[in-house]
Amino acid sequence: xxxxxxxxxxxxxxxxxxxxxxxxxxxxxxxxxxxxxxxxxxxxxxxxxxxxxxxxxxxxxxxxxxxxxxxxxxxxxxxxxxxxxxxxxxxxxxxxxxxxxxxxxxxxxxxxxxxxxxxxxxxxxxxxxxxxxxxxxxxxxxxxxxxxxxxxxxxxxxxxxxxxxxxxxxxxxxxxxxxxxxxxxxxxxxxxxxxxxxxxxxxxxxxxxxxxxxxxxxxxxxxxxxxxxxxxxxxxxxxxxxxxx
Amino acid sequence: xxxxxxxxxxxxxxxxxxxxxxxxxxxxxxxxxxxxxxxxxxxxxxxxxxxxxxxxxxxxxxxxxxxxxxxxxxxxxxxxxxxxxxxxxxxxxxxxxxxxxxxxxxxxxxxxxxxxxxxxxxxxxxxxxxxxxxxxxxxxxxxxxxxxxxxxxxxxxxxxxxxxxxxxxxxxxxxxxxxxxxxxxxxxxxxxxxxxxxxxxxxxxxxxxxxxxxx
Ligand SMILES: Nc1ncnc2c1ncn2[C@@H]1O[C@H](COP(=O)(O)OP(=O)(O)O)[C@@H](O)[C@H]1O
Ligand SMILES: [Mg+2]
Numbered sequence: 001x002x003x004x005x006x007x008x009x010x011x012x013x014x015x016x017x018x019x020x021x022x023x024x025x026x027x028x029x030x031x032x033x034x035x036x037x038x039x040x041x042x043x044x045x046x047x048x049x050x051x052x053x054x055x056x057x058x059x060x061x062x063x064x065x066x067x068x069x070x071x072x073x074x075x076x077x078x079x080x081x082x083x084x085x086x087x088x089x090x091x092x093x094x095x096x097x098x099x100x101x102x103x104x105x106x107x108x109x110x111x112x113x114x115x116x117x118x119x120x121x122x123x124x125x126x127x128x129x130x131x132x133x134x135x136x137x138x139x140x141x142x143x144x145x146x147x148x149x150x151x152x153x154x155x156x157x158x159x160x161x162x163x164x165x166x167x168x169x170x171x172x173x174x175x176x177x178x179x180x181x182x183x184x185x186x187x188x189x190x191x192x193x194x195x196x197x198x199x200x201x202x203x204x205x206x207x208x209x210x211x212x213x214x215x216x217x218x219x220x221x222x223x224x225x226x227x228x229x230x231x232x233x234x235x236x237x238x239x240x241x242x243x244x245x
Numbered sequence: 246x247x248x249x250x251x252x253x254x255x256x257x258x259x260x261x262x263x264x265x266x267x268x269x270x271x272x273x274x275x276x277x278x279x280x281x282x283x284x285x286x287x288x289x290x291x292x293x294x295x296x297x298x299x300x301x302x303x304x305x306x307x308x309x310x311x312x313x314x315x316x317x318x319x320x321x322x323x324x325x326x327x328x329x330x331x332x333x334x335x336x337x338x339x340x341x342x343x344x345x346x347x348x349x350x351x352x353x354x355x356x357x358x359x360x361x362x363x364x365x366x367x368x369x370x371x372x373x374x375x376x377x378x379x380x381x382x383x384x385x386x387x388x389x390x391x392x393x394x395x396x397x398x399x400x401x402x403x404x405x406x407x408x409x410x411x412x413x414x415x416x417x418x419x420x421x422x423x424x425x426x427x428x429x430x431x432x433x434x435x436x437x438x439x440x441x442x443x444x445x446x447x448x449x450x451x452x453x454x455x456x457x458x459x460x
Binding site for chain 2 (some may be wrong): 039053055078079081083084086090092093094095096099105106109110111151154155158160
């Protein structure tokens, strides 16, 4: 297999009871690529992301991460999850821990690393996302944009191979969207492999290598963001874009 | 002789009784917290048989008067050479454990599911996330109802007088019958209980304040 393929999904299917949510999804993401997922609410975007870090377990199909075919029978999924970072729409910071503790938690308790060393890295990450002055603050004191940047730093602290973002800016006030997107853009420029569920078309056009339109659990159209957004081939893509833009 | 003089005359015995009340309450609540945690985990285990066991336990406790439980534990356990004190403590713990289980279950389930997801997405196991992320938040939420249950347990410990424990209430009724003056000593013992409850309410309040520093 091509060494630079970070995510490979083949004929992925996932149902919740009778509800068939993902239908024969195929997808390849190479090293350092940024992929945007778009689609109406309920189309299966979150479920697809969650299958990529095994918060949901697929019913059938293949998911490979970093060239390794991951199966719950053969892999410790907790370990795999540590390699795939995830950022949530509602941040999900740990409210009983300070910003710095949020970032340090997993390296210390999952990787069992030295506290001093982890703290140094955590501080560097917080500096990177522009929140050095908030290290000892509790999440409740932060704005939405700051919270999301802490969440990004927290995920990065595990040194993931891949970062997944599930609508990272849709819970934010409009004036706070920019700071989060620019942090993500920086990350992309550093070569992070990213899958991003977003309807921020500007970000997608500027940063994403390609975009995927998901409808009813199927991939309907794939293309370069500029083409897909301005010149969709499929009628369904066009209708969707008309409804969100 | 006025009430105050009676209070002064009897306070050494009452303090002794208070100590026993205090010990009965503290020891039984500590055990009840472990029982409660255990059954709370059964209830959220998503394993039907374990949930049924927890439901049955809670049903039994809810459906029996505490005084009956205390007598059953007392006669049952002292027959096995277990001390009076421990027998009563276990009866109280068995009773309070059910209410505390419900308190913990409610507190754990009130924590947003996103917390578990965030922990898991960082590679933490379910049990590590439970321990490091969910339980600290849940115990903070459980604290006010736990404090409340503690106060209920403190007052319920007076039922231990029925099997001869010389705790506060028993001290009061014993004095009452000796002196043919129930009312005075009942009023005095009521004050002891009120002061104890006030004391614990303040402690619980202080802990709550300390724990909520992050909000
Ligand atoms: N844990 C679950 N149990 C049952 N149904 C679910 C679950 N998660 C998602 N679904 C359903 O799957 C469908 C796709 O959901 P989702 O992936 O969240 O869509 P999107 O993120 O595109 O809005 C929806 O109909 C949703 O109700
Ligand atoms: Mg979603």
